[in-house]
Amino acid sequence: MRNKIAGKNDGINKKEPSTTEYKPKKNIFRRIKSLLKQKSNLYIRKFKANKKASITFLTGIFAFAICLCLLSNIQVGYAVVFNDKTIGFVSEKYSTELAINEIYSDIETYAPDENISITTDIKPSVAPDMYFKSETEIADIIKANLDFYVDACCIVIDGETKLAVKNAEEADAAIQGYKDSCVGGEGEVINIEVKENIEYLNCKVVYTTVLSVEDAIKTLHGAMAKEGLYTVVEGDTLWSIGIENNMPTDYLMELNGLDSEFLNIGDVLRVTHPTPMLTVTVEKRINYTEYIPYETEQIYDKNLTKGTNKTTQKGQNGENYITAVVTLVNLQETNRVIENTEHICDPVKEIIRIGTKPKPKTAATGRFGRPINGGYVSSAFGNRSRGYHTGIDYALSYGSPIYASDGGTVTYSGWSGGYGYMIKINHGNGYETLYAHCSRLAVSSGKKVAKGQVIAYVGSTGNSTGPHLHFEIRKNGSYMNPANYY
Ligand SMILES: [Zn+2]
Structure with missing residues (x-):
């Protein structure tokens, strides 16, 4: 049975049950059923006597059929029937009805006099996942089957009909929308020109070729x-x-x-x-800040130690405020005329002073050397039976020279209780070294000493049982193990 569309406003025929069933599913089950029948018949024929085996076989087949159902992800939803044919399944009834109603209302608007007769129905059903469609896909399938002609407004570009929209207003909206999309970003539009000649023509076209304003803009942008x-x-x-x-x-x-x-x-x-169908030339005035990069000057400074660089003036970019007129052809800039340059500020040169003065011999090298030649470690750093040892003891003959482990300033030279005669050097980089139990001191406090310079001689003064050097390295006041430094 067929319904005439005219006069049927809700569009969807809910009363008529469709005779069409979902074929693929039916086929699958029919096939399983017949397969099962054939195979079991065969089986029973072959092993008629063995009833037990035949039951086992049937159980297997049923299990297989159940698995098949589970694997195919059967989903509950609605079958959409169009002109007595199931065209797909949807999960949402309401939105599908809306999409189909839109088609009915289109037909009434565009082809009220055409004798178009279609039927649609949405009815509860189940189907595998893969047969489910969106309402848009369903609407497209229906539209593709409606090949009636409708009154439309054709857009003719340079004498060639390029696309069709509902009416002249929509054609204007599409052309304006296209022009707007060619302005690109900020700026004051001075002029927009379309190179091609555009005409509108009342025309009759196949229903599905009428584009929405949005699609018309896209098409103008380059479907061809x-x-x-x-x-x-x-x-x-x-x-x-x-x-x-x-x-x-x-x-x-x-x-x-x-x-x-x-x-x-x-x-x-x-x-x-x-390739856009239209060539749109846009002239617009834009304002922007142009940066003038700063220069960097390097000045060699003999008062600065080699290896030291000092920025004495931070660089800063200069700025110009520019007003320009740019020409865009389909968004590609083809010309730029600077109308005005307002100078905001000059760049500030960056000045870097580069040290050339050789490092003094008494400056710390940052690497410690052994404070004695020869000898042996008589007591290592760290825990020992007589308590924590804050340095290393080197045993060697009385009067052997003691060398500064690194360059620095002597901060103590004299007697210091249990340490006996002692030298302390500050290396100026957070490190101090200490040399104790000396027999004689060779430098006085306040003196700058170079790495390897003789500063004292091995003795056994203070709390000592024999000639040795007690050597300490302190980093920011903490005792360090000298063995880890050389
Ligand atoms: Zn010691």
């Missing part, structure tokens, strides 16, 4: 694509190349006969570059 070549570079994917060329990945693969998405660097692909 010219083909080009693209060479694959590192980091490219089909997706990124597609984005760049306004092509879906599927189409890119089809055009190039690819069956995998794997690309090699250097591959040459055929691509289509979107």
